[in-house]
Amino acid sequence: MVNTATIEEAKIRALLETVKDPEIPVLSIIDLGMLREIKIKDDKIEVVFTPTYSGCPATDMISATIKMVLQENGYSNVKITSVLSPAWTTDWMTEEGKKKLKSYGIAPPNPKQQVCHQELFLPDEAVQCPRCDSWNTHRISEFGSTACKALYQCDDCKEPFDYFKCH
Amino acid sequence: MKYALIDYTLHLADTTLILAQRNAEWCGHGPILEQDIAITNITLDLLGQSRNFYQYAASLIGHNASEDSLAYLRKEREFKNLLLVEQPNKDWGQTTLRQFLFSQFHFFLLEQLQKGNDTQLAAIAEKSIKETTYHVRWSSEWVIRLGDGTEESHQRMENAIEELWRYTDEMFTPVEYENESSVDFKELKTKWLNNVKKVFAEATLTIPENEFMQTGGKSGVHTEHLGYILSDLQYLQRTFPGATW
Structure with a gap:
């Protein structure tokens, strides 16, 4: 069964595939396993992700890029949530x-x-x-x-x- | 209860920040390139951990508190870091010994926090313990390499122990805001001492006996070194409040 939410989610997922790790530009946040969840409620979108290392300087940039990519594609109501647990693993x-x-x-x-x-x-x-x-x-x-x-x-x-x- | 949690979180944040700041002084001065990179990588991990703790503390405090205001705009007497981590780098021996004494403690502390009753501290601990495992291994290897190295390196390690040992008991001496925490300080000390003994034995180093133990950092009474660290660390935000780039 396909509903509009799953179609939207697939679209967003495809967009997030273009968000790369600035330090390793061949890897997207999906390749890295950083993306935990996409929550959609009406026009509100919440992207939940897990940072890799505590001090990784790329984390802030990644979260800014997610927001930018989604906004460029018409999603204006975007919230980025970073969750620490369960901790990211390779x-x-x-x-x-x-x-x-x-x-x-x-x-x-x-x-x-x-x-x-x-x-x-x-x-x-x-x-x-x-x-x-x-x-x-x-x-x-x-x-x-x-x-x-x-x-x-x-x-x-x-x-x-x-x-x-x-x- | 809430105030105790804020103070305890700030203690964790300050300790990791100040050790990061100390280690960062090695940037560009490491004995060889690979070790320069290693110590600054450890710095980055600690800085990341401190940011997580500060962000949590800021959310508990509310109002306009932020990770930046807590790190850059608090005074020396408000800092709650361990005395151990503010001690000078001196030489590579003292730096690696300081890291070793701290990381061995930090590892077991994070292990406990992970199972503790505060979910956010548990989450930060779960994340941090992985990096700390690397720090424990790296610093233990250096203590052994230098302790069991040449006459000169052995002597320097002895000097470093002489300098730093007196600050170790503070880690296991709870202050007021720790009274309600779920940390078992006795167990922490047993595990820590066990590992320190093991590594020291291999490093042919001895643990000082009956040494006077200095405390105070956790309640804001610091050695003369912290003021200098903060004047470096906070200079920019004090001179140009709110500056960004």
């Missing part, structure tokens, strides 16, 4: 998103259970080089160019690359 990233990341040169996150613990001096997490597909890589630093990434280098093709770390 497991919410879509398969499509992971593919886009890889072709952009950033290794996509491994499934979460592998690295989220407190053990010290662990061997590096096995990460596949996004350029030559080799697994012969090593971690240079647990912190990279943005809060969500770690820095790796491939020992075969020698390219350094970003890894979108599990979170």
Whole structure:
């Protein structure tokens, strides 16, 4: 059964597909799994999303862009709500998103259970080089160019690359 | 009840903000590029956490309070951060030890807040604990690397412990606004001490005994360092009130 609300929601979802992460412009907020819900009541629209990292500077810009894109397309009564719980996890990233990341040169996150613990001096997490597909890589630093990434280098093709770390 | 919650939330916000500000002093001065990036990433996480706490506090206070007015326009005696986090960076050893002592505590605190009776604090904690896991690991590794490193690095870690240990008990000494909170300070201290002992053992460092413990930050009585931090942090908003970019 299709009603007008679901049609509207699909339209809005398609528009939100164009809202990209300013730091990783190949990923939309839908690819990232940041979009939680679209609530429609008459002409009022509420977009509910979850920020990725607490300090991510892209969050404010993303919420401003959502508003702008929707307004440009005739939705003037838009409310953006940011919810912290349940906390965002890289497991919410879509398969499509992971593919886009890889072709952009950033290794996509491994499934979460592998690295989220407190053990010290662990061997590096096995990460596949996004350029030559080799697994012969090593971690240079647990912190990279943005809060969500770690820095790796491939020992075969020698390219350094970003890894979108599990979170 | 509401006032206690506001003060407690401000205490969490101030602590994470001031530590972020301290760590940020390393920006462009880190020992190597990767570690410069690491410490500033940690700064960013802490700043994000403090923004969440300030926004929540502002919503509880109401009127015209905002995250900016709370961070930029309160006076030294109104800040409720832990004394530990306002201590100077000094060298990489003292900076990483300060981060270690704090992160080990922060992790277990967030664990408790997550299950606590305030849903917004629980939500912020749920989000923050993930980043804090990284901070715990990173800072623990540095304490071990330097403590169990060269004679020089070991000595510097000993000096840093001498400098900072006296501020640790404040984390587990509740002040008035914490009386009604659901935090179990005893459990917090046991877990914290357990981990600190483990890491110190591996780092060949010793925990000082019978040291005098300094408190006061949580109720607004600070060491001489906070005033200088705030004059840096608040300068722009004090000079050009309401300035934006």
